[in-house]
Amino acid sequence: MLPDKFINRMKYMLGQECDAFLVSFECERSKALRLNPLKLQGGRDEAKGKLPYETKDILWEENGFVYKDEDEPGKSALHMAGLYYIQEPSAMSPVAYLDPKPGHRVLDLCAAPGGKSTQIAGRMQGRGVLISNEINAGRAKILSENIERMGISNAMVLNETPENLSSRFEGWFDRILIDAPCSGEGMFRKNEDAVTNWSPDNVRLCANRQDGILDNAAAMLAPNGRLVYSTCTFAPDEDEGTIYRFLLRHPEFKVCEVPLFEGMDRGNPEWALIDSADEGTWHDQPSQEISQQLSGCIRLWPHHLKGEGHFLAVLERVNEAEAKDADAEPVTYCPGGFQRGIKIEQKNMSAKEQNDSSNNTDSFKGLSDITGNEAADALPGAEVKKETKKKLKAKDRRAMDKNAGRNLKGSSRGGSALDMAAKLWEEFAGEVLTETGSSRLYGTLFTFGDNVYLAPPLMPSTDRLKVMRPGLHLGTIKKDRFEPSHSLALFLRMEDVKHSADYPADSQEIKDFTSGLTLSAGLENAWYLITADGCSIGWAKSDGRRLKNHYPKGLRINYAD
Numbered sequence: 001m002l003p004d005k006f007i008n009r010m011k012y013m014l015g016q017e018c019d020a021f022l023v024s025f026e027c028e029r030s031k032a033l034r035l036n037p038l039k040l041q042g043g044r045d046e047a048k049g050k051l052p053y054e055t056k057d058i059l060w061e062e063n064g065f066v067y068k069d070e071d072e073p074g075k076s077a078l079h080m081a082g083l084y085y086i087q088e089p090s091a092m093s094p095v096a097y098l099d100p101k102p103g104h105r106v107l108d109l110c111a112a113p114g115g116k117s118t119q120i121a122g123r124m125q126g127r128g129v130l131i132s133n134e135i136n137a138g139r140a141k142i143l144s145e146n147i148e149r150m151g152i153s154n155a156m157v158l159n160e161t162p163e164n165l166s167s168r169f170e171g172w173f174d175r176i177l178i179d180a181p182c183s184g185e186g187m188f189r190k191n192e193d194a195v196t197n198w199s200p201d202n203v204r205l206c207a208n209r210q211d212g213i214l215d216n217a218a219a220m221l222a223p224n225g226r227l228v229y230s231t232c233t234f235a236p237d238e239d240e241g242t243i244y245r246f247l248l249r250h251p252e253f254k255v256c257e258v259p260l261f262e263g264m265d266r267g268n269p270e271w272a273l274i275d276s277a278d279e280g281t282w283h284d285q286p287s288q289e290i291s292q293q294l295s296g297c298i299r300l301w302p303h304h305l306k307g308e309g310h311f312l313a314v315l316e317r318v319n320e321a322e323a324k325d326a327d328a329e330p331v332t333y334c335p336g337g338f339q340r341g342i343k344i345e346q347k348n349m350s351a352k353e354q355n356d357s358s359n360n361t362d363s364f365k366g367l368s369d370i371t372g373n374e375a376a377d378a379l380p381g382a383e384v385k386k387e388t389k390k391k392l393k394a395k396d397r398r399a400m401d402k403n404a405g406r407n408l409k410g411s412s413r414g415g416s417a418l419d420m421a422a423k424l425w426e427e428f429a430g431e432v433l434t435e436t437g438s439s440r441l442y443g444t445l446f447t448f449g450d451n452v453y454l455a456p457p458l459m460p461s462t463d464r465l466k467v468m469r470p471g472l473h474l475g476t477i478k479k480d481r482f483e484p485s486h487s488l489a490l491f492l493r494m495e496d497v498k499h500s501a502d503y504p505a506d507s508q509e510i511k512d513f514t515s516g517l518t519l520s521a522g523l524e525n526a527w528y529l530i531t532a533d534g535c536s537i538g539w540a541k542s543d544g545r546r547l548k549n550h551y552p553k554g555l556r557i558n559y560a561d
């Protein structure tokens with residue numbers, strides 16, 4: 001049952017339309033999935049052909065498809081292999097408007113369980129840096145697992161507060177998504193708990209929290225950067241109201257009036273000062289100038305389109321002086337320094353291609369052995385780590401960009417554990433990967449204990465951050481041997497490895513493999529990438545007769561249940 005106070009406020013907002021709105025709560029929800037572009041070697045249509053049921057397109061996400069309840073894509077091996085992510089249609093809209101590109105530095109500030117982070121990563125195509133942050137440790141773990149399942153190589157998963165991040169990354173990101181914690185009114189028909197936990201006081205609490213999150217995010221956005229704010233609530237205090245208060249505090253931002261897709265509506269400036277605690281009374285009239293901008297916000301109503309209720313606003317920084325400066329000199333330093341480790345060059349690529357693929361800038365050029373904070377420390381302005389971008393002069397920034405790519409010859413840094421890890425990785429890569437596979441694995445190799453990771457070029461240092469996943473987990477050093485990780489298996493494609501064994505996704509072999517059984521096959525002594533309908537799903541090691549199962553114990557399925 002919907003709370004009376006909620007219904008009264010909605011009547012106040014929607015007037016006669018409220019009846020149609022309330023009827024939508026009795027209707028069936030649209031279920032959808034989003035194909036993972038990182039796994040679409042044969043293209044979108046080929047991947048779609050692997051789905052054994054009819055689907056319908058979603059206008060704002062070319063890889064998004066609506067399916068029917070009985071299709072149960074969550075039970076398929078293709079889901080375990082990361083071919084798609086299950087996400088309802090409206091939830092796919094904020095990233096469509098964020099428009100992240102390969103090479104961007106992107107922050108997803110409230111990221112768990114990872115629907116939008118995995119969508120962002122798909123659009124980035126493994127190039128640039130994605131920081132996926134989640135304040136709740138348990139949820140951050142689930143986020144990490146989804147990043148792994150979708151085969152993402154260029155993401156760091158953090159478990160930080162927005163405050164800590166903003167003190168570290170001032171002015172660094174090209175794109176920031178705030179998919180804010182909210183009162184979840186848009187989830188009422190999906191989730192009973194959202195109804196039970198609803199109260200006007202909670203709406204107010206959420207609105208206050210959103211103000212703080214937005215202020216911290218604003219400090220992290222680069223000049224000319226884009227910030228998308230979204231919620232899954234109808235509460236105007238958390239939607240137009242939050243954006244209204246933000247614009248009052250931040251005149252350097254404006255709402256961009258972006259085109260709508262069919263079924264979407266504009267925000268309503270008149271709702272900016274509604275108070276849900278008073279069942280929808282207006283307090284004051286909003287400032288005319290700011291109010292006009294609020295009609296650039298976007299509302300997704302469940303009685304106007306096939307999807308749940310959502311709100312979003314696209315915000316851009318409009319400080320002209322900063323914007324000019326940024327045009328002249330792309331900023332490529334990182335306030336906390338870069339990840340340290342051993343550089344793995346991208347093979348079979350010209351210098352130009354390497355630069356294009358690592359970033360939109362050329363800052364990584366020439367960095368050939370150890371990368372990291374040392375590069376920043378070696379500068380005249382070593383204190384720059386504590387500096388903010390605003391405080392740096394253009395000349396210092398240029399020096400920093402140049403030195404971030406300096407070859408630190410003669411350095412003894414790296415240490416024997418790291419050297420050993422690099423050697424073992426190189427041997428493994430030589431034995432297991434094809435040239436195509438090797439050329440996709442480049443960046444900074446580093447270790448955490450026995451675990452070996454690869455970070456993309458220009459990944460920030462993990463120093464003093466609560467890190468759940470510092471980059472792509474390549475594997476673990478076990479008694480001087482390199483054992484490849486599940487993350488690496490999910491990142492790799494059939495053409496990346498010398499040995500693979502492919503089975504139909506619905507075959508007994510894939511059931512056996514994902515339940516932890518050994519597969520029998522007469523094969524060479526080697527690591528095999530097991531694939532389901534061509535999609536990597538895990539490792540097995542052949543002793544010439546059988547494929548020993550390396551599917552992680554925690555993910556194994558007991559099909560008898």
Ligand SMILES: C[S@@+](CC[C@H](N)C(=O)[O-])C[C@H]1O[C@@H](n2cnc3c(N)ncnc32)[C@H](O)[C@@H]1O
Nearest residue numbers: 110111112113114115116135136139179180181
């Ligand atoms: C709407 S959910 C995010 C959903 C996610 N973007 C996705 O698409 O899968 C909001 C997230 O914000 C987190 N959160 C709660 N309080 C927060 C705070 N003060 N700062 C940042 N994030 C917070 C919640 O734990 C929750 O995971």
